[in-house]
Amino acid sequence: MMTASTAPASSVPPQHRAPAGAFAPVPLRWVGPLRVSGNAAEGDIEVPLATYESPLWPSVGRGARVSRQVDGGITATLVDDRMTRSVLIETADAAAALAAVRSVDDRLDDLRALTRTTSRFARLLAVRHEICGPLLFLRFEFTTGDAAGHNMATLAADRLLAHLLETVPGTRYGSISANYCTDKKASAVNGILGRGKNVTADILIPRQTVTGLLHTTAARIEHLNVSKNLVGTVLAGGIRTANAHYANMLLGFYLATGQDAANIVEGSQGITCAQDRDGDLYFSCTLPNLIVGTTGNGKHLPAAEDALRRLGCREERPVGDNARRLAALAAATVLCGELSLMAAQTNPGELMKAHTRIERGGGDPHAH
Template identity: 65%
Template sequence: MSQHKISQAPVPMRLVGPVRIVGDVVDDSVMLPLATYETTLWPSVGRGARVATLAGGIQATVLDERMTRSILLEAGDAGQALAAWQSLSARKEDMNMVVRETSRFARLIDMHHQIVGNMLYVRLEFTTGDAAGHNMVTLAAEKLQDWLLTEYPALKYTSISANYCTDKKATAVNGILGRGKSVVCELTIPRDLCERRLKTTPEAVVDLNIKKNLIGTMLAGGIRSANAHFANMLLAFYLATGQDAANIVEGSQGIVHCEVRDGDLYFSVSLPNLIVGSVGHGKGLGFVEDNLRLLGCKEDREPGGNARRLAVICAASVLCGELSLLAAQTNPGELMAAHVKFER
């Protein structure tokens, strides 16, 4: 069997910022490492970062965190599947004893289920410390599945991954139940700052958000998503910090909400599915470790503290880019002029 040398696929990377972030998880000014081929992203996020900092900083709140894996089991009929679930749902402590055998950090915090015919889908939800947790929860799910098949002889194995997780697919379940870190970032921009730095008005941004992000996405059949380009910032940030880039599929399912408040612009981004970690797979490369240290995500904190900080900074970068793009799109010709200037 031939062995192929592992090579690198370089992606241009640049530090953007600083941006001021305030909140319980991050209270700091940070630079944002972004790796992307879309070079207009750097000045755009940079403009959003300057505006956010001048406005007093982005308020960031971590609402929830959990990593999921769903398993699929089959019973003889729906009655057997329901009986198994009713018993299983009362045995979380027994299940956590099994989970503890697989990891020091994984902990089962919740479960959800669906029954289709004789098939039992179980969505297992864990906390995973500072790791994103893909492998951690899959190993825990595998051990739990083995235990279930012993404890409940009426069940049989079908799959270790049942697509009810849901991993790297656009679904409603992740937005409803959560997968990864759920983060909200908010900013209030004074009217004069909005007009001077963003070349637009609070009313124009709010109007465009309704007509483009909300109504336009509804017409397109979007799933729990109303944003202009979350995926751009997520991909750039994920590549720069050693994340599994395919998770931008569910990560980009987020919502922009903005209002005019006493003449100023209130602007927010809500991201319920940010799957990031400061340790684990993808973190061994030198530039990744350098970026994580730069972001303050390699410190001696309580388990999960570095990953929560990383998620907040990631969400802040999304707000900066989203704000700048929406402002640009309120002005005819501005978006394309920027691309021509920086990319041709």
């Protein structure tokens, strides 16, 4: 069956064809500044959010104001950085698959050398595997410089797969993509093994700021986080995730900075932690699957280029550091929006009043 996306252009009625170079405009606002420190970004920085959900701007803005009331603001700690591509190899049976795995392990140095011939920046970190009967799933893990690395990882995996099929007896081609990556799908494997940038953003908010700016208490936010984000998500069958709305901030941030927006599927799998520390609030957002880059497809477009420049992600830095800075800012942005929403939901009616005032009443989205 032919769909609009696969049909030849000549078969699509003229009124349904998009003009060459057409764009779908999405409202964009710069929010903040939010205060960030840590091992990948530091300073008071405004962030862009492209979204149709206009209450998101004041919500993230309130979190940003909180960050400026704290020495050091939000600490964004980059824990890991790797892009993955899994391939599928077919064998005769499980024993043959295991023999192939041992052969792969024995020639890891050769595979690393071969990877370097595919790109100036791709480096093979590790190869993991799963065996299911005669099926062998290999998960290649790479560093990819300042690129998000989808194409770089796939190109390297394609070369590695071809080499293994030529040199490992009893192996046959299955697929260049085997769903064990996992790309743009909710899964446990990415949270466990990592895909993209693994970042935790956290902050310790004094009691007076919790009550003054967030209109709640640390104890109420901690209680809601356990009941809603943890227990509620378990009951819903969530996969390696326990948060209120990471996807909202990530989508806005990804669209504004030229990212592949479909990666919010795995990107929004993260865990919120809230602790009442003698009236002060410790609050963190852990995002193990942030797939972002500062070079590559889409980043050259004027709006994305301007956003990356304003975010300080166009500077002369060691390879990979601009993308790591972008990931840290994305995580800090997520924390601002998550904190503000969780605070609002501790107060009956607050969330709906804000949405009604801004989205239906024509209220100023900056007035929250």
